[in-house]
Amino acid sequence: MAxxxxxxEFFKTSAQAGLTLALGTGLAAATRAAAPKAKASIVAVGxxxxxxxxxxxxxxxxxxxxxxxxxxxRVALLPNVQSRHPGSFTKPQILRAVIRMCKKAGAxxxxxxxxxxxxxxxxxxxxxxxxxxxxxxxxxxxxxxxxKPVPIPGGQALMEARILxxxxxxxxxxxMPITKDHAGNKFTGTMKNLMGLxxxxxxxxxxxxxxxxxxxxxAHLEQSIVDLNKAxxxxxxxxxxxxxxxxxxxxxxxxxMRPEKVVAGTDRxxxxxxxxxxxxxxxxxxxxxxxxxxxxxxxxxxxxxxxREDYA
Amino acid sequence: MFSASMKVRRASxxxxxxxLVLACGAAAAAACQEGSLGxxxxxxxxxxxxxxDGGPQEYEGENLYTYIDGGAxxxxxxxxxxxxxxDYKSAAGKSASLEIFEMSTPAAAFGMFSFKxxxxxxxxxxxxxxxxxxxxxxxxxxxxxxxxxxxxxxxxTVDGLxxxxxxxxxxxxxxxxxxxxxxxxxxxxxxxGSVKYIKGLLGLNNLYPFYTxxxxxxxxxxxxxxxDGTTLLLLDYGSAGSRQEAWSELRAFLEGSERFARVGMEQxxxxxxxxxxxxxxxxxxxxxxxIVGVASSATAALLIVSRAP
Numbered sequence: 001m002a003x004x005x006x007x008x009e010f011f012k013t014s015a016q017a018g019l020t021l022a023l024g025t026g027l028a029a030a031t032r033a034a035a036p037k038a039k040a041s042i043v044a045v046g047x048x049x050x051x052x053x054x055x056x057x058x059x060x061x062x063x064x065x066x067x068x069x070x071x072x073x074r075v076a077l078l079p080n081v082q083s084r085h086p087g088s089f090t091k092p093q094i095l096r097a098v099i100r101m102c103k104k105a106g107a108x109x110x111x112x113x114x115x116x117x118x119x120x121x122x123x124x125x126x127x128x129x130x131x132x133x134x135x136x137x138x139x140x141x142x143x144x145x146x147x148k149p150v151p152i153p154g155g156q157a158l159m160e161a162r163i164l165x166x167x168x169x170x171x172x173x174x175x176m177p178i179t180k181d182h183a184g185n186k187f188t189g190t191m192k193n194l195m196g197l198x199x200x201x202x203x204x205x206x207x208x209x210x211x212x213x214x215x216x217x218x219a220h221l222e223q224s225i226v227d228l229n230k231a232x233x234x235x236x237x238x239x240x241x242x243x244x245x246x247x248x249x250x251x252x253x254x255x256x257m258r259p260e261k262v263v264a265g266t267d268r269x270x271x272x273x274x275x276x277x278x279x280x281x282x283x284x285x286x287x288x289x290x291x292x293x294x295x296x297x298x299x300x301x302x303x304x305x306x307x308r309e310d311y312a
Numbered sequence: 313m314f315s316a317s318m319k320v321r322r323a324s325x326x327x328x329x330x331x332l333v334l335a336c337g338a339a340a341a342a343a344c345q346e347g348s349l350g351x352x353x354x355x356x357x358x359x360x361x362x363x364x365d366g367g368p369q370e371y372e373g374e375n376l377y378t379y380i381d382g383g384a385x386x387x388x389x390x391x392x393x394x395x396x397x398x399d400y401k402s403a404a405g406k407s408a409s410l411e412i413f414e415m416s417t418p419a420a421a422f423g424m425f426s427f428k429x430x431x432x433x434x435x436x437x438x439x440x441x442x443x444x445x446x447x448x449x450x451x452x453x454x455x456x457x458x459x460x461x462x463x464x465x466x467x468x469t470v471d472g473l474x475x476x477x478x479x480x481x482x483x484x485x486x487x488x489x490x491x492x493x494x495x496x497x498x499x500x501x502x503x504x505g506s507v508k509y510i511k512g513l514l515g516l517n518n519l520y521p522f523y524t525x526x527x528x529x530x531x532x533x534x535x536x537x538x539x540d541g542t543t544l545l546l547l548d549y550g551s552a553g554s555r556q557e558a559w560s561e562l563r564a565f566l567e568g569s570e571r572f573a574r575v576g577m578e579q580x581x582x583x584x585x586x587x588x589x590x591x592x593x594x595x596x597x598x599x600x601x602x603i604v605g606v607a608s609s610a611t612a613a614l615l616i617v618s619r620a621p
Binding site for chain 2: 086182247
């Protein structure tokens with residue numbers, strides 16, 4: 001019979017593996033204390049038209065899902081279901097791969113958490129995968145009572161996040177965005193995707209009246225995203241860069257680009273910098289990437305990142 | 313999702329279908345002038361082989377954010393009134409989604425159409441102007457912008473988009489034309505489909521970001537791309553005084569910005585900068601307009617500015 005681990009032991013294990021899951025100040029401090037000296041970031045890229053295999057390849061290049069998901073862990077997944085237009089949501093094949101890898105690693109429970117509608121999950125085909133794979137889909141009303149305040153030490157624009165309370169019943173988060181165009185800041189990736197776990201009311205505080213046009217308001221939004229990423233730290237990011245919209249984002253329909261890549265790693269800044277480059281953006285021009293790097297969330301200089309790429 | 317090798321094969325609308333939808337168009341247009349946008353939705357037998365799938369959704373004003381979370385702002389900037397969304401399904405199981413956006417003015421509808429089109433799609437005869445991409449179709453007519461999205465680029469799907477689009481176009485009322493500013497772009501060498509009509513800073517930032525709001529309080533703007541690789545922007549401020557004041561403010565920002573470097577060109581009346589990506593940006597003034605040329609060489613940037621009226 002599998003040995004059940006307590007939350008304390010689980011977090012210790014995660015920290016020793018160089019991973020971070022931090023929600024709340026106490027946990028964040030514990031994680032920092034146990035974390036080894038920073039090593040060069042590793043970004044893994046699985047390539048190929050079979051997106052499920054590409055996702056599996058990317059995670060295997062990092063050492064496999066067992067490195068991130070301990071036995072009996074309760075895993076929260078956060079795919080993007082913003083729109084059902086092609087290239088605007090995380091592919092069901094990638095979700096299937098991640099669920100299967102988590103289960104194979106010994107996860108006790110795998111749940112997608114969301115305050116989006118069931119219809120969105122159905123329309124994108126993600127719900128069908130969740131049902132078929134025996135994972136859970138936990139959808140919540142946009143009711144503030146269902147979100148838990150999380151102070152953000154070091155927050156510059158956002159001092160407190162409000163995270164889905166259900167999330168705290170999970171041991172770790174795997175962040176699963178699709179990288180794509182955004183009409184406001186030109187880019188969506190790992191960091192912005194975490195707004196899907198934060199309350200819509202709190203998300204609105206990111207947006208000052210001219211949040212897409214006034215440089216000060218734009219900076220406030222980008223800083224808020226960076227601050228949110230200080231509070232919520234996925235143990236792993238698996239990014240859909242297979243078929244993505246590079247115009248008319250984030251909703252689409254827009255021009256499709258097909259890098260046919262799944263990008264995985266723990267360094268959100270490095271992953272986002274790599275993904276931005278896929279369609280010709282300079283990471284320095286994406287304010288959240290630049291700020292994330294400046295504030296220690298990760299490495300923007302891709303010459304300092306170790307890449308592991310292979311075809312699935 | 314679907315193969316990159318698949319191509320759109322044909323962009324024609326069956327003549328019989330057009331006849332049918334044109335016959336019922338005028339009456340429907342009058343009926344929906346003030347009523348629900350749902351009256352513009354094709355239904356019943358008006359599109360052969362395709363039927364409505366579920367009921368329509370409608371969003372008005374600020375509620376657009378509920379539908380297009382994160383992407384509604386650009387519609388609001390142009391002037392959004394309301395939208396209706398209806399899904400369709402073919403007998404063979406293909407799906408399409410229809411969105412009819414009612415904008416505040418025909419200029420707003422054209423502007424949003426120009427923002428959404430890539431310029432590399434295929435022009436088709438629908439509404440006032442239409443562009444078909446591999447799996448989606450945009451057209452505008454009067455105050456309306458219509459987007460049809462297929463979920464693959466199979467021939468049956470694309471034909472369905474065109475047929476549904478034709479049925480909608482026939483029902484929509486059709487007053488209005490392109491904003492006059494569009495006609496101010498020199499026609500010689502202008503790439504078809506590259507024209508973007510802009511109503512605010514968000515639209516401009518997506519085309520050429522100045523990384524400031526200072527001096528960019530234009531009332532309308534237009535951008536065109538030219539065969540020689542140059543870009544021309546015309547920013548209209550409504551009055552010469554407003555333009556002068558705005559240019560002064562923008563110029564001061566550019567001269568103090570790390571992203572732009574002033575390039576001395578004493579022999580020209582125009583002002584020249586080089587941006588962080590090495591492109592030359594020339595500025596000229598004409599009555600209510602600020603003229604901006606962007607090119608890989610100083611000469612080309614100055615030349616395109618001098619060509620503007």
